Amino acid sequence: xxxxxxxxxxxxxxxxxxxxxxxxxxxxxxxxxxxxxxxxxxxxxxxxxxxxxxxxxxxxxxxxxxxxxxxxxxxxxxxxxxxxxxxxxxxxxxxxxxxxxxxxxxx
Amino acid sequence: xxxxxxxxxxxxxxxxxxxxxxxxxxxxxxxxxxxxxxxxxxxxxxxxxxxxxxxxxxxxxxxxxxxxxxxxxxxxxxxxxxxxxxxxxxxxxxxxxxxxxxxxxxxxxxxxxxxxxxxxxxxxxxxxxxxxxxxxxxxxxxxxxxxxxxxxxxxxxxxxxxxxxxxxxxxxxxxxxxxxxxxxxxxxxxxxxxxxxxxxxxxxxxxxxxxxxxxxxxxxxxxxxxxxxxxxxxxxxxxxxxxxxxxxxxxxxxxxxxxxxxxx
Numbered sequence: 001x002x003x004x005x006x007x008x009x010x011x012x013x014x015x016x017x018x019x020x021x022x023x024x025x026x027x028x029x030x031x032x033x034x035x036x037x038x039x040x041x042x043x044x045x046x047x048x049x050x051x052x053x054x055x056x057x058x059x060x061x062x063x064x065x066x067x068x069x070x071x072x073x074x075x076x077x078x079x080x081x082x083x084x085x086x087x088x089x090x091x092x093x094x095x096x097x098x099x100x101x102x103x104x105x106x107x
Numbered sequence: 108x109x110x111x112x113x114x115x116x117x118x119x120x121x122x123x124x125x126x127x128x129x130x131x132x133x134x135x136x137x138x139x140x141x142x143x144x145x146x147x148x149x150x151x152x153x154x155x156x157x158x159x160x161x162x163x164x165x166x167x168x169x170x171x172x173x174x175x176x177x178x179x180x181x182x183x184x185x186x187x188x189x190x191x192x193x194x195x196x197x198x199x200x201x202x203x204x205x206x207x208x209x210x211x212x213x214x215x216x217x218x219x220x221x222x223x224x225x226x227x228x229x230x231x232x233x234x235x236x237x238x239x240x241x242x243x244x245x246x247x248x249x250x251x252x253x254x255x256x257x258x259x260x261x262x263x264x265x266x267x268x269x270x271x272x273x274x275x276x277x278x279x280x281x282x283x284x285x286x287x288x289x290x291x292x293x294x295x296x297x298x299x300x301x302x303x304x305x306x307x308x309x310x311x312x313x314x315x316x317x318x319x320x321x322x323x324x325x326x327x328x329x330x331x332x333x334x335x336x337x338x339x340x341x342x343x344x345x346x347x348x349x350x351x352x353x354x355x356x357x358x359x360x361x362x363x364x365x366x367x368x369x370x371x
Contacts, residue, residue, distance in 0.1 A: 071282070076364050085123065088171075
């Protein structure tokens with residue numbers, strides 16, 4: 001099973017994943033809270049559930065990829081967000097629960 | 108005297124823990140080991156019984172981990188309901204994730220009336236497209252005599268467990284857990300088998316193309332990668348599609364891609 005090593009990227013804030021994911025705050029927050037990164041949000045995949053190319057490109061650079069149970073994989077290429085244990089399916093997309101829950105410095 | 112049991116579990120896992128399918132398979136083998144009569148699918152291949160995975164609704168109001176699927180299996184056993192339930196619960200409690208909300212549904216398949224089946228299938232179909240409640244699940248379970256129980260956390264898993272029973276009864280839902288064994292390895296990355304050979308070797312009921320047409324027994328199928336099967340028309344079927352042979356251009360049957368399996 002391919003697993004990420006979180007100890008190697010403690011300072012990672014998810015910025016490099018912003019071509020594929022957008023960070024959405026979970027509720028209305030004050031400016032001070034947002035500036036201090038104390039309001040948790042969630043990372044939403046920018047593309048639909050059929051976009052294999054973007055899913056593979058994202059996983060190729062993501063340090064948080066963890067291979068999911070074989071029965072839950074839907075891409076024939078292993079290294080794909082669609083095959084990652086940390087993707088949580090939504091009605092028309094998925095959120096990544098592996099990326100750090102602090103607002104990226106760059107989006 | 109034996110009974111044909113349908114058993115389904117849901118909401119047992121968390122990120123990084125043992126999957127629900129694996130736990131279901133382990134429970135199935137535990138029961139089989141204690142039973143005189145083995146699985147109903149034990150015709151030609153020993154232990155060739157199948158756990159089916161049933162996809163349920165994903166919605167913000169449903170507290171699933173990452174995919175919201177239930178795992179169901181059928182077996183024939185001389186054990187009583189209480190003996191089977193005891194085995195299931197002991198393993199569920201031991202193997203479920205600490206934060207999981209496990210649910211367990213057990214029913215004597217042949218004790219269900221046509222109306223019971225109709226109601227259970229309806230519940231399963233609904234659970235694929237709308238939010239259902241624990242109360243609804245318990246009410247239906249009581250009506251149709253399904254033994255439904257929760258084993259930790261919020262117990263929300265009872266909804267998926269009951270829905271999985273209904274979807275398995277429908278005969279038209281789900282992928283089979285795991286891969287179909289056709290002898291592939293690093294040294295043998297692909298193999299060409301006839302449909303008859305596939306059914307003989309793997310214990311499947313046939314091969315169907317992605318448009319729902321059954322293949323004839325003498326059709327040749329090139330098998331490679333992850334070989335997966337689906338549950339359709341109350342049959343366990345390999346799914347196949349046609350691609351042109353790169354050398355000759357002739358159409359060749361191949362086992363389906365994961366994207367093609369996704370809708371099951």
